[in-house]
Amino acid sequence: MSEKTGLQVSFVTITEDHLGQRIDNFLITHLKGVPKSAVYRILRKGEVRVNKKRIKPVYKLQLDDIVRIPPIKIAEREEFVPKNLDVVTKLEDAILFEDKYLIVINKPSGMAVHGGSGLSYGLIEALRVLRPEERSLELVHRLDRDTSGCLLISKRRSVLTSLHEQLREKTMEKNYWALVDGQWDSKDKNVTEGLLKNTLQSGERVVRVNNTEGKPSHTRFKVLERFDECSLVQASPVTGRTHQIRVHTQCRGHAIACDDKYGNQAFDAAMRKIGLGRLFLHAHDLSFYHPKNETTMRVEAPLDKALVNCIKTLRAAKS
8 A cells, every 4th residue: 555645635545455445444444543433424525535536435445546535633643652651662572473464462461452441542552653654453353351362463454354264264273271270171172152242231241151042152171281279271262252261161160260250269369379460361372374474373472470470389389
């Protein structure tokens, strides 16, 4: 995509990265910080032109289309920057892999993947501050706020489309490590309970097992290590439902350590006594087909100090 900017308007020439994208979605992404209502207003008023012609919001962009964008005030990027800039700059060290098409980052526990619900910024907004030249940074998938580990971000729309297809076709492999209460049965390798998402009046999302009305869900499990009162398991989600691993472990009677929503209070208290102060759920590794390099990639995210120290303490206490 090339862009030529005048004093009043800007002109964008469409490349393969945006081929087939709807004009409204293109503008929402291109005009970061502009409310959607403003985007649709300039479309409705005919201020946006493609090849000098008025178009509807559903128009799909073609190769070499020239898009005329009127002058419009864009919110300053600094709005998304937290007061503590260390949070943003530390993300640079958390990048596990980066090329001109995508980023894999080791998301810290406690950081939301995007702003909203009272948060002025999240990881994606912070990355856009770190990489201001990248106009198309988008989350490929999500992790819960308290979950750490591999998170995939695309830099090109064509890459995003390909990676989303891999998620739909279930060819992308994601393995999580979780410390769970009690001794997980090694024979219990597949959990397929349906999951139903409910939103409380407070706006909080809670997921429950419901095999009648819930969405089909599937997680594969493998025991990695056993301790006296708990187990370290690998959880590999086949489907991608909200809170899937957390609810699938809970419904088997093995809640994840320090899960404030689905946890076991007595187990959590014991884990806090040995110094664990966060949810023990970590997206350990991610395997996917690189759409541009045409190779299968596997990226692994190291555990943070809190999780490493917890495992060391549990090993030392083994009877």
